[in-house]
Amino acid sequence: MSRCLLRFRRCYSTKVKLTTILNEDVRQKVSGEEIKPRKHPGRCKLIAEPLPNDLIKSIVKSLKDEQVKSIVQDGQLLVNYLKSRHVPVEENELNDKRRAHQVELEDKYDIQNMSEEHKEKFEKFLKNRIEKLVAQRTYKWKPIDYNNEYVCFQYLLSRIAPDYATMRMLFNEIRQRDPDFAPQSLFDFGSGIGTVTMNAKNIWGKSLKEYYCVDTSSKMNDLSKLILQGGNPDDESALPKGLFYRQFLPSSPKLKFDLVVSAFSLFELPDMKNRFETILNLWNKTNKYIVLVELGTRAGFELINEARDLILNISSSNDGDCHVFSPCPHEHSCPRFETDNTPCNFEISYYTPNIAQQSQFKRAPISYIIVKKGPRLADDEQWPRLVRPVKVRSKHSICRMCTSSGKLQEIIFTASKHGKIPYRCARSSKWGDRLPVVIKEDEYEKEDKEELDDSK
Known part of the structure; x- marks a missing residue:
């Protein structure tokens, strides 16, 4: 007859406990019913809006007698190509x-x-x-011929809505979080159809005195100018004052601009050397903010992360003060890039223009980085950023966030554990928003019992 004796061995492992602390100002405003939880100051994503009517009219006039339906159809082929692009092979x-x-x-x-x-x-x-x-067996990279007028029209009809919505969202976050920022000069590298200028004029038109637009395509520069003129090439009064178009980067190192932007342009550079030289040139021309944005594909994210690392490393080696304004709440290596093959991207919503087609609601991913010159303010709590959609479930919400410690963390918010206000703020937040909380990591030892089986 055999007898089995069970024994347990005590083991200890180090665990991390995440504690969330709600911003006190947000708590008081929500408690006092000054704001609703769904309107908390960490909300960054904007509700999709159709393109302005005057912009639609300008586009229609600018296309003249072109076969718009054909352009719309061929434009979709261009969009598919843009989505499938890879970084040029070194x-x-x-x-x-x-x-x-x-x-x-x-x-x-x-x-x-x-x-x-x-x-x-x-x-x-x-x-x-x-x-x-x-x-x-090698990806064949080639630049897009934007000196072809028909290709410019394709890009205009297929990309005007998402490009416009992207810059509207990014500029709105800068205005929301830095209301005292009143740029006097804008530098737009790869200015294309002019969506950067349009949105900058809408938000900071009162302070902006110079719009410096650079695009290697003279056809694209002409088209952008024509759209800003409302489709009337003789109406110079419709253009913003201080608007300049150039085909090459200015050589003078003394030129500085309060706001520098490169939107959907890095893919047109043939190799890493050209990208590095261009990004350094743009960074040296930056007085306050630099905004870099690409399509939210894996390749687009890699270009943005490459630029992020370059700017932070150069700034660090030169003892220069700068910090990541958005989307990262930190200056550490990107945890998404380090840990998996999923791109760090965010979603923008838009309506396609009702030109030769029914307007449709669509979503598109983007990857971006906004770096601000100067040290991070002492009162910046570096709220975590939601890097994926919030999973709203019964009595709990699952939030996946990038935190100030440079880590990807998942927190399950409940009213009983975290409080009603933090739970409601988390529940109403969207992918790309910041949560108005500080996350603290506390290490502790957890006792684990390992079962041992002694048979006799």
């Missing part, structure tokens, strides 16, 4: 591929037992074969 990556293919082919053919004559012929064959394999 020369060192191509060399690595060549070496790998050379080893692969040399192993396949018995080169050691070849005669000298055959070896010479084989070397020629090998070189040609390697180049063909590299060409077949």
